[in-house]
Amino acid sequence: MAELLLAAWVVARKDLVLEFRTRTAVLSAAVFTALVLTVFNFGRDPTAVPALLLAPSILWVTFTFAGMLGLNRAFQLELENAALEGLLVSPLSRVSLYWGKLLANLVFVAVVEAVGLPLFVLFFDVPLGRVLLPLIGVIALATVGFVTVGTLFSAMVARTRFAELMLPVLLLPFLIPPLVFAVLATARLLAARPLSESVAYLKLLAAYDIVFLVVATLLFRYTVDE
Amino acid sequence: MLLAEGLRHAFGRVVALDEVSFRLVPGQTLAIFGPNGAGKTTLLKVLAGLIRPQGGWAAVDGGARAIGWIDHQSHLYGHLTVRENLLFWATLYGVAAVERGPRADALLGRLGLSERAGQPVWSLSRGLVQRAAIARALVHDPAVLLLDEPFTGLDLAAAAELRALLAELRGGGRVLVLATHNVDEGVELATHVAFQRRGRFVELAPRGARAAGEIAQAYRRAMTDG
Numbered sequence: 374m375a376e377l378l379l380a381a382w383v384v385a386r387k388d389l390v391l392e393f394r395t396r397t398a399v400l401s402a403a404v405f406t407a408l409v410l411t412v413f414n415f416g417r418d419p420t421a422v423p424a425l426l427l428a429p430s431i432l433w434v435t436f437t438f439a440g441m442l443g444l445n446r447a448f449q450l451e452l453e454n455a456a457l458e459g460l461l462v463s464p465l466s467r468v469s470l471y472w473g474k475l476l477a478n479l480v481f482v483a484v485v486e487a488v489g490l491p492l493f494v495l496f497f498d499v500p501l502g503r504v505l506l507p508l509i510g511v512i513a514l515a516t517v518g519f520v521t522v523g524t525l526f527s528a529m530v531a532r533t534r535f536a537e538l539m540l541p542v543l544l545l546p547f548l549i550p551p552l553v554f555a556v557l558a559t560a561r562l563l564a565a566r567p568l569s570e571s572v573a574y575l576k577l578l579a580a581y582d583i584v585f586l587v588v589a590t591l592l593f594r595y596t597v598d599e
Numbered sequence: 600m601l602l603a604e605g606l607r608h609a610f611g612r613v614v615a616l617d618e619v620s621f622r623l624v625p626g627q628t629l630a631i632f633g634p635n636g637a638g639k640t641t642l643l644k645v646l647a648g649l650i651r652p653q654g655g656w657a658a659v660d661g662g663a664r665a666i667g668w669i670d671h672q673s674h675l676y677g678h679l680t681v682r683e684n685l686l687f688w689a690t691l692y693g694v695a696a697v698e699r700g701p702r703a704d705a706l707l708g709r710l711g712l713s714e715r716a717g718q719p720v721w722s723l724s725r726g727l728v729q730r731a732a733i734a735r736a737l738v739h740d741p742a743v744l745l746l747d748e749p750f751t752g753l754d755l756a757a758a759a760e761l762r763a764l765l766a767e768l769r770g771g772g773r774v775l776v777l778a779t780h781n782v783d784e785g786v787e788l789a790t791h792v793a794f795q796r797r798g799r800f801v802e803l804a805p806r807g808a809r810a811a812g813e814i815a816q817a818y819r820r821a822m823t824d825g
Contacts, residue, residue, distance in 0.1 A: 387676070394678045394719075410729050450676075454720075459674030459735070462647045463691045464663040599650045 377469050384465070384473025385422075389480060391450060398446040399484055402439040406489040409435045409480040414496040428497045429559035433552050435493075436486055436512075437519065443481040444523040445540055447474050448531035457531075457597070467594035471524065478520045478527075486512055507571065511562065514578035515555035518585060522547045525589040547585075554578050563573040600624050600660045601646065601743050601774045607643055608656030608798075615641035616652065617798035625742070628765075628775040628788050630806075632818050633795035638777035640680075642795070643670075643745045646776065659743050664692055667741030671751040673732035677721035681712055681731045685738050692739035706734040710764075726757045733764065744768060746777045750784045762788065782815040794821040804819060 392399055413431045414422035417424075460470060490512075494501055501508065523544055530539040558574035601623045608616040623629055633639050644650040646657050647668050659665050668674070685703035694702060707713045710730045720728060729752060736744065746765070750758045760823040765788050769775050777785045786787045786792070786806075792814055793803040801821045806814070 379690065384685070387679070390683075391676060391678050416653055444805055453677055454675050455670075455672035456674050456676055458649065458672065459668065459688070460691070462663065462666060462668045463688070464693065465691050599642070 377466060377472070378424060380465055380469035381472035381476060384460075384470060385476035387479035388447070388450070388474065392446075392477070392481065398443050399481060402442040402481075402485040403488045405442060406435055406439045406485055407492055409438070410489065410492050410496050424497045425499065425563055428493070428499050429556045431497070431513070432489075432493050432557050433566070434528070435489055435550060436482070436516070437545075437552065439485045439489065440478075440482040440516070440519060440523065441541055441544070443478055443485065444520070444527045444544075445537050446481075447478050447524060447527045449536065452531060461597060462536055467597065468590055470597070471528070471590060471593040474528070475520060475524045477517065478524050482516050485515065499563050500565070504565070507568055508559065508562050510575065511555055511558045511576060511578070512569070514533055514575060514582060515551050517582045518551040519548055521585045521589050523580060525596060527592060528593060541553060551581050601658075601776070603642075603655070603657045605655035606642065606645055606652050606657060608638075608645065608650065608652045608753070614638070614798040616645065616655075619655070619795075619798070619800055621793070621800070621803060623774045623776070623791070625774055627790045628769050628777065629696045629791045629793060630785050630789035631776065631780050631793045631795050633778075634780055634781065634822060636651040637780075637795040638704065638798040639780075640670075640747050640796075643668075643747045643776065643778055646743075647745055661742055664739065665742040665745040667739070668747075669733055669736045669737040669744065670747035671749070673720070673728050673735070674718045675728065675731055675735060678719055680717050680719055681734075682716040683706065685730065685734055686736050689738045694739050702738060702740070703734075703810065706737055710734050712720040725752050726754060729753055729757065729761075733761065737768075741773070743774045744776070746775065746785075748779050749777070750766055750779065750781070756783070782818050783811065786811045786814055794818055796822060 384443040417427065448457065451460065526540055526544045530536040530543065533539055554574040554577045561571045604620050606616045606619040619642060621629060631639050631642065641650060647666055648663055679687065682703055685706065686699050689699040689703060707716050710733060712727065712730055715723060715727060717816065720731060721756045723731065749761060752760060762785065765775060771789060775788065777788065779785055789806045791804065792806050793800045802817070
């Protein structure tokens with residue numbers, strides 16, 4: 374197990390170094406996040422619908438589509454100079470490759486969310502003070518589920534034509550459960566409802582994460598092997 | 600040692616491997632000549648573990664850690680430096696931490712890349728990238744080297760250098776399998792010669808004392824007969 378994790382870390386560190394050097398995907402995703410939140414902020418009538426009612430959905434739509442920019446990049450960078458083929462010839466286990474990609478994608482999406490959350494608070498004037506920690510918990514659990522499935526599909530579509538189009542089409546149906554749970558939990562937290570009302574959604578998110586982490590780990594090899 | 604027994608593989612109706620068998624021991628080099636589409640790359644991919652054959656089996660003493668893979672793709676990351684690339688691949692192949700740096704530096708020196716070690720791969724010329732790719736394939740000191748059209752894109756001087764390096768490696772007791780459509784390339788290195796056509800080895804024999812010209816003539820006959 375330690376060997377699998379160490380190899381996964383080597384892959385993740387390489388991906389993060391590459392992203393740090395180029396900064397293309399993370400900057401695009403951060404700018405995309407800011408733009409979407411700006412459009413939603415100025416593109417609604419505040420007298421018609423209170424911001425608090427719209428805010429949870431807007432937050433998760435923004436995070437989802439911004440995160441997809443990073444997921445698309447995860448295996449695209451392995452296609453340059455056919456590096457993926459080199460990885461598959463090497464003794465690196467498919468499990469380590471998947472976990473490495475997953476870890477790098479989690480860091481990537483977390484950075485985008487770290488940029489997006491303050492902008493969200495700023496634009497929608499949501500009271501985060503007392504609910505910040507539980508909200509971070511919701512974001513973390515939903516992000517793990519989203520990235521777990523997204524990394525698998527990213528590998529599946531990487532070698533297809535129109536990969537960037539295929540990924541959202543294939544991925545979004547699988548994201549409906551965690552997004553619904555995340556939106557409902559976020560809505561309750563932002564409405565200052567008791568934390569106990571959100572616990573069930575947190576449990577569902579955790580269950581989704583565990584199930585899909587196991588399933589994706591088992592299925593990953595079929596997405597990359599010829 | 601490298602063993603292949605009754606390998607069969609097809610892509611739809613196109614037969615890529617048809618009952619291919621051979622055995623190589625340390626110090627032997629098999630040069631496989633065949634036209635485009637003969638199945639040479641498929642054979643190397645099967646030997647490397649990239650493709651699971653539909654029939655037969657292949658085995659390499661030492662498994663994936665013992666295989667070095669060189670083709671016309673570099674399998675290098677453009678935004679990592681040459682040295683960073685070598686260290687990354689050395690780590691994946693399980694080279695001990697204390698050996699990685701010295702081994703990478705020795706290879707960079709041997710291949711005339713010491714002054715380019717700190718440059719990102721994207722900034723190198725095609726010839727230098729191919730040298731870096733060779734260093735990548737050798738960084739874990741593989742016992743078996745699989746070479747798929749390794750001379751593609753090299754100028755005359757670089758091709759001669761590569762031939763000299765491969766001769767040196769063969770002398771070091773490695774097994775080499777070289778696939779190319781050009782009989783003039785690599786024939787001097789071969790201890791065994793195979794002609795592949797429509798997936799089948801139409802001839803497999805020790806090179807013996809045959810000159811390159813004789814082998815070229817035999818190849819032309821083999822490709823036109825039947």
